[in-house]
Each structure stands twice: as structure tokens, then as C-alpha cells.
Amino acid sequence: MSRGVLSSPPVRRVTASDVAQAAGVSQSTVSRSFSDDPRISPTTRAHVHAVATRMGYTPNALARSLITNRSGMVAVIATQQSILAMPQMLTAISQALGRRDQRMLLFMPSDESDVQNAVNEAWSFPLEGAISCVTLTTSHLDGFRQNRIPVVLYNRRASGLADSACTCHHAAAADVAQRLWHSGHRRFLCLAGPEDAPVGRERALGFAGQVRSLGGAAPQMVETDFSYDGGHRAVTHALQSGPRPDAVFCVNDQLAMGACDALRYGLNLSVPRDVSVVGFDDIPEAARPAYQLTTLRQDLTSLAQRATALLEARRADPEGQIQELDLQAVLVQRQTARF
Amino acid sequence: MSRGVLSSPPVRRVTASDVAQAAGVSQSTVSRSFSDDPRISPTTRAHVHAVATRMGYTPNALARSLITNRSGMVAVIATQQSILAMPQMLTAISQALGRRDQRMLLFMPSDESDVQNAVNEAWSFPLEGAISCVTLTTSHLDGFRQNRIPVVLYNRRASGLADSACTCHHAAAADVAQRLWHSGHRRFLCLAGPEDAPVGRERALGFAGQVRSLGGAAPQMVETDFSYDGGHRAVTHALQSGPRPDAVFCVNDQLAMGACDALRYGLNLSVPRDVSVVGFDDIPEAARPAYQLTTLRQDLTSLAQRATALLEARRADPEGQIQELDLQAVLVQRQTARF
DNA sequence: CTGAAAGCGCTTACAG
DNA sequence: CTGAAAGCGCTTACAG
Secondary structure (H helix, E strand, O other): OOHHHHHOOOOOOOOHHHHHHHHOOOHHHHHHHHOOOOOOOHHHHHHHHHHHHHHOOOOOHHHHHHHHOOOOEEEEEOOHHHHHHOOHHHHHHHHHHHHOOOEEEEEOOOOHHHHHHHHHHHHOOOOOEEEEOOOOOHHHHHHHHHOOOOEEEEOOOOOOOOEEEEEOHHHHHHHHHHHHHHOOOOOEEEEOOOOOOHHHHHHHHHHHHHHHHOOOOOOEEEOOOOOHHHHHHHHHHHHHHOOOOOEEEEOOHHHHHHHHHHHHHHOOOOOOOOOEEEEEEOOHHHHOOOOOOEEEEOOHHHHHHHHHHHHHHHHHOOOOOOOEEEEOOEEEOOOOOOO | OOHHHHHOOOOOOOOHHHHHHHHOOOHHHHHHHHOOOOOOOHHHHHHHHHHHHHHOOOOOHHHHHHHHOOOOEEEEEOOHHHHHHOHHHHHHHHHHHHHOOOEEEEEOOOOHHHHHHHHHHHHOOOOOEEEEOOOOOHHHHHHHHHOOOOEEEEOOOOOOOOEEEEEOHHHHHHHHHHHHHHOOOOOEEEEOOOOOOHHHHHHHHHHHHHHHHOOOOOOEEEOOOOOHHHHHHHHHHHHHHOOOOOEEEEOOHHHHHHHHHHHHHHOOOOOOOOOEEEEEEOOHHHHOOOOOOEEEEOOHHHHHHHHHHHHHHHHHOOOOOOOEEEEOOEEEOOOOOOO
16 A cells, blocks of 8 residues: 555556656566566566556556457356356356456347347457357357457357357257156156247257157147246146146256246145156256256356367467367256156 | 458458558548547548448457547456355346446456455456455555556445445344334344355344344344355254244345245244244345245345446546445345234 | 547567 | 567547
8 A cells, every 4th residue: 555656646547658767667678577578687577566566557458458469358248137047157157267367248138139239349349259158140150250259159059150069958858858758758848938049949849859759749838938937837827728747848947946836836736746847957946955856957167168268279270160069968866857 | 241251361350440441541530430520521431331341340449448548348346156146236237337338347256365366357457447246455445546447346335445335234134123123023043144244244233233222132143154055054053952033034035045944844833923034135036936035125226326327426536525325225025024 | 521640558579 | 688669459639
């Protein structure tokens, strides 16, 4: 805490030139002292650092980036909804970026239709890359390419048009369908999420496809949102107006928890004796004693590490082959499904 | 989508000079066309924009910021834990920033002890401000001041050393204590959160202080984490090893939900007949049918709007009086407390 | 209405 | 080992 600075505050930030003048060296020397250039003598470096500390100087990372072309910033694009539903996504990405000394510039479109504004704004920053947790159109991807910003999709696909790291939603859901089938379930209800949500759709289609290919009757598909309440409502309505299913597959855990509560407390059924319920994601709440949800776990941390690695690789080789990484989801067997 | 650009990609980003050359105008004219300078003729502007679009040019916001001193970036500092517990905080801040055309650069220290690294990194960016959701020490605040970065604390106080927008944790908790007292509760258990978490502490102290000032026996204070499981464990242990309280005050809703489940399903007690439970925050889950939690709602959206407004005010008047804004929490009466 | 030039805060050849 | 100078991609007086 330097009284001097506090009592007579300069109007602008302290710059390398200010430090140079105060230290009696050139601005180049100040710069080199801070980039740990080995040619600067230890004495000079120490002196410069001492003066800099006294003056409260920190190099401006973005003035630096003009020349080095490394800003240390990566855009992350995720809808508000998805962040509220799965904040683990953000913490995982932040940690993965941190290991590479990168920082997250967060763009939060209100929904998938608001993505255009977000990407337009993102393009104006000198980014080292962008991680998109929302689906991008060809024109979005093209804009990133024109602006020389590598993009990787997080838990989405772009059909060969961009790098991506993605859980095998389709395969995992199909696997669950198969297991349920083999343990005797025949009447399936699927809470499919919103129609325009690609991840939920993948999961629902993987499930339904497998059931049909096993010769079963097509599952009853119900469009929902992604919330606990949505799951509660959908199950309540479906069972009041139709035959009782013996298994409910939910494209996420919130829906599944709502489904369990509706079945147990609303409809007085036993889970899993009367009805099996399976979720997707394995959010922390799924493990609570009150639910003990059987669900598919996706590894958000690995996904994040892969995504940042893909960004790095793309920077190194802008013209290289596009990579689409698959991560398997693993079935976490708890108490809500008879297998 | 321009085939030309796609097939022969330039190595670097397109710059204003590139566009100027292609459009046959000066670089100043390109710059002026993009800053909507009224002196540029509509014809020229249109031509420049057309060429720019064809080339995929977007002005570099941070090169611009070197001169304008407005980067459009605000640092947000929040621990991983707090984001997982309350992602609404982030979405609220992001929206408030968006209205002011500002973007969030997110710093996520793993815990409150890792804050120093986060602030060091933050200082190197040309920020328009910083919103801290973690407690900052005098030396952190001093660093921000030296780097000319306005800081505002979000839901924290800095005892007159920095601007802040904060829920009246102490007063709200005291108010609940008083209401519980007046409706006949006398034996209080308080789940207080971790010792080093200032917000939880404020709430716990507000509660306990009021009980004592009403002449009651000091509440039993139990240190916990902030999780559902923590609440479950703490209540189970407290009631197995001591007298039964008639009211449990929890410094957040996760704890309160854990407490409810422990009381109801673990200890076979009725909430609120045998024991009243009150939480804090009013997270979305608190309203679920399974809980119907009585709790104190803090308005994270207003808090965020106040915080960004304070930042703006501080930019306008760096030497002005420090402002500490209070936001009241309101009691949401649901089904877990007898009042 | 437009251009040439200075300058924002840095890095980095180029000289010495 | 250090400095003077050019340049990163912009904005903005200053001229015309």
C-alpha cells in the first residue's frame, strides 16, 4: 500500500514508459524485464520490478496481444438456460482454460435464437478461440473462420464443419433402451425435452430408434422443457390420459427427478417396482438419498479438456483435418430402474 | 459465405488497412465508416461496408480500446463453489452487463484462498471494472485502485473501502429470528455454513444476535458446508446428540432442504409441526412441491443491476463518495415454518 | 467529405 | 546487456 499513489492518483493507468522514466531506463528494458528476457541483467531487472511494484504497474495484456497475437482470451458461448441447468459445464471449462493460462470471455445468449448477437460481438475481440455450448449454423462457423478464430463445439456436433468434443448421446440412450428391453420392459415413455434442443433430441432419437430396432412398440414421445416441473407435469399427464408405461427415459436428470416425484407422490406408484426411471447427465442432486437416480453420466471435465486441446491443435494447424471427439457416457446404476 | 475467402485463407485477421486497400480509400475512412462518423458520405460508407463484409472484416475491439480507453470488458470474480451453488448470480450479472454493452471476463478462483491469483491476472487486462462475488482484502482493493480499475462487491461488504451492493443478510436473519420468537419458538438450531464464509457468517450472527437480544437462550450454532448433504448430516447429528430444537435456521436453501429431509425421513418428525425450518436465498428448487420451503429471497437481478450501475458511477467520478447499497431480502412464506 | 500523421501500450528485430 | 525505432490495429486531432 503506497501512500504516495493513494494520495495523488494519476488519471490513467501506469504504463511501461512511466516506469522507465522513474527507473531511469528505456521502455524496452521495462518490457524485457517483465517478459523475463534472459539478456536483462539481474540487477536491472530487480530494480525495474521494484520501481514497477512501487508504482503499481501491471503490463497491459491486450496491448501486448496486438503484437504477440496471443490475447489469453477464449470466448465461451452458452445459453442462460444451460448454465442454470448445468453450471458444472462452466466450471469445467474454466478450469481447463486455466491450465493453459487462458481466460473465459463469457457470452450468454438468452436462448438459441439469440446466438447471432453473441457471435457478432465475440468476433470483435482478438480471441485465441471460442468454445460453443450452443449449436452453430454454417454461417456462424463461416464468420469465425473469416475472423481467424478457431471454434470447437462443446457437447454438440457440426457434421464435419467444425472440431467438436461430444458425449455419444445417441449411443448411450440406445444402450439404455437395450438394457431396459433385456430386463423385460416393453412399454416406454420418453420425456424428450424441447423440440429445438439438439442434445435432448439426439438422446430421445437414440432411445426410440433402439426400441424399434429391437422390435418393440414405438415409445410414447412427450415434448417437454428441461425442468423438474416439466418432468412432473409430463408424467402426470401421460399416465392420467394413457396406459401406464413400465419404463420412463428422461433426456436429463431434472426431468427424471420430476418424473420420480410425480410417480411416487402424485400417482402412488413404486419406482422402480412399477415403473423404471432413467435420467441423463448425473448432476449432483441425482445422487441424493431422496432420488438415488439411475442415470447416464457424462464427463464434463474431460469434455472441457478435450475442447481446449482441440482449440490448441487448431491454432497450430488451421488447415488440418477436422476432429470430432466422442466421449462415452457411463450408466450409473442406482435405485430407480430394474435391470 | 465467400468462396474466395474460404479457398485461400489469409494467415492473419483482416484489418482496416486491408479493407482500405481493397476499397480504394484510406484506413481512416474505413475506421470512420465503422464508427458511424456522420461526416462520411453514405455512398462511401456503403461501399466500405460492402467490401468489409465480403472480406469478413470485424474491427478489433481491443486495438480500439487502446485509444478510447473503453474495452467493453468487466471482470467477474466468483468461486467455483458459489457458481455451482447459485448460477443465477452469473446470469443476472451477465444480463446487467449486456444492457451496458459490456462483456464478462470470468475469473473463477477454486476457493477464497485462491483469489490472489485471480486478481493478479485480472489486473493485466484493460478492464472497465470488476465485480467481485468474493471478499477482497485491503491489498486486493489497493491493487485495483493502483491499476485504475473500479471494483464493486456483489453481495459482500468492504467496510467503507469499496462500492458494494449487498443484501442485508444480518437484518433479514434477525427479522426471521424475531418472527420465529413471536410465534412461540424458543429452542433454535442454526446451520451456519463454513466458518470462513462471510455471507453465511453474517446471516448466522444476525440470527443469533436477535435471539439473544430477545432474551432467548443462545441458539445452537453448527458449522457446516453449504450443501444439501451438509444440512442433512448436521441436523441428523445435532438431534441425535442433543435436545430437539423447535426451529432450524439455515444460512442457505441447500442446507435447509437437507435439513427438511433429515427431519422428515431420517428422524420421522413433522415439518413444520414439530420443527420449523427456514432457509435463505429462495433458489428455484425451494419452491418445489416436495419442499415448499419458507425462505428469504434475495434479488440477485437487482443486485446485479446496482453493481453495474455503481461501476459506471465510479468510472464517471473516481474520487466520489463510496457507496454501499443495501437490498432487503423478503420473507417468502411457504410450508416449512409456523409463523 | 477525406487523407496523412500521431499516438494508444506494448514487443521485437536491429544496432551498438 | 541496453536503447532507438518500427510496428501491432485502431482513433482522432489537424489539414485541406
